[in-house]
Amino acid sequence: MELKFYNTLTREKEPFISIEPGKVGLYTCGPTVYDYDHIGHLRSYIFADTLKRVLLEAEYKVKHIENLTDVGHLVGDADEGEDKMEVGARKHGKDIWEIAKYFADIYKNNLTKAGVIHPDVWAPATDYIPEQIEFITELDEKGFTYKLSDGIYFDTGKLSDYGKLAKLDIAGLREGARVEANALKRNPTDFTLWRFHDGKRQMKWESPWGVGIPGWHIECSAISTKYLSERFDIHTGGIDHIPVHHTNEIAQNEARFGHKVVNVWMHNNFILVGGVKMAKSLGNLYTLDDIEKRGFSPMALRYLYLGTHYRQQLNFTWESLEAAQNAYNKLIRELAPMPDWGQPASEAYINKFKDAIGDDLNTPQALAVVWEVMNSNLMPEDKLRNVMAMDVILGLDLENVVNEYRASRSNIPHHILKYVEAREIARKSGDYVKSDALRASIEQLGYIVSDTPSGPQITPK
DSSP: OOOEEEETTTTEEEEOOOSBTTEEEEEEOOOBTTSOOOHHHHHHHHHHHHHHHHHHHTTOEEEEEEEEBOSSOEEETTTEEEEHHHHHHHHHTSOHHHHHHHHHHHHHHHHHHTTOOOOSEEEEGGGGHHHHHHHHHHHHHTTOEEEETTEEEEOGGGOTTTTTTTTOOTTTOOTTSSSOOOTTSSSTTOEEEEEEOOSOOSOOBOOTTOSEEEOHHHHHHHHHHHHHOSSEEEEEEEGGGIIIIIHHHHHHHHHHHSSOOEEEEEEEOOEEETTEEOOGGGTOOOOHHHHHHTTOOHHHHHHHHHTSOTTSOEEEOHHHHHHHHHHHHHHHHHHTTSOSOOSSOOHHHHHHHHHHHHBTOOHHHHHHHHHHHHTSSSOHHHHHHHHHHHHHHHOOOHHHHHHHHHHHHTTSOHHHHHHHHHHHHHHHTTOHHHHHHHHHHHHHTTEEEEEETTEEEEEEO
């Protein structure tokens, strides 16, 4: 499979060639585990998961690392405000170590529900303090740091191309435009590598510069290069990381090693909710738990995300999620009766699918190929074989869900299934009088029908 990915650094779609033939080093910026992760976060990790599945299907051996930020990330991404972990600990009435584990576990469980393959290494920042200190020490020895009263800073003025990822106009950048005003800093874009302990924080470590905590940006540089070496293939994250976090990662990396460390930077776009930015204050910040409580499957959310290219903004609405759920349910219902045997997947359809997905993860076009197969003249068993082969990349868990759907109907008489099908048609068309009447008829015949995210479930009374 030929692969082309959009590289944020070059602003071009480039043929992908790994540094080491047959192997890919992949790093994903994980969440700050101070609160519940939301559906905006989940888009980033479904995007990274799709990328990983494509690389695996292209027969690369992928080494995937993801950090968990449990120290150092301030409320403002650019070195201003309070530590998010301290804020989370106070909000939830627990110490930092407790909330870090609690929210990390919830996050990992949400990834599993959404079909995301977990990384080879989970890397909490607090497990890598020595590596971060070593990284800062080398930057210090090479003359890229200076000390202020609140910590050790990176001198961005020492790099002529600082800000190249974000295409920042450093000369025209005004103090306070991106970072909190600090008259003592040499440059407005300088950032903290090590923050001195102020007596209020729960976390602290000894260092050559005094007791304190690492800054947010240093953890990803230290962790990624520890596992993937000083040259690796792909780094992923959300576009919000471009102007600050990933810009500063590049600065640290290239200051220490003297060369480019990451070959390809890939970023997913934001999610809007009802056309506006997600925010707790607006009451439109939703978690996967909120999705499930409204009766939707996590796979419906994944299907919704796959329907929009990862570099495009996605507008989430409950109506769009319902449409995704209906499309997913329809796919399951149509696949379920198809025999499990068949010819090998059609080369023509598989190649068309791979051409789409290999072209910078064009998941909307790849989904279109799935439905092209479903509407084709292929034998039913061959349709099943094709779609299941495609789902290895799409990650919609079709095999398991189809088998569950089949099992729920295996001992149900045909005439009951016909009643259930008629009720489903009436319910979806808004004819609730007819739908309720059919439900009553089904119950009189000794069965109970329940509406679930994957379709109606029938059980004997």
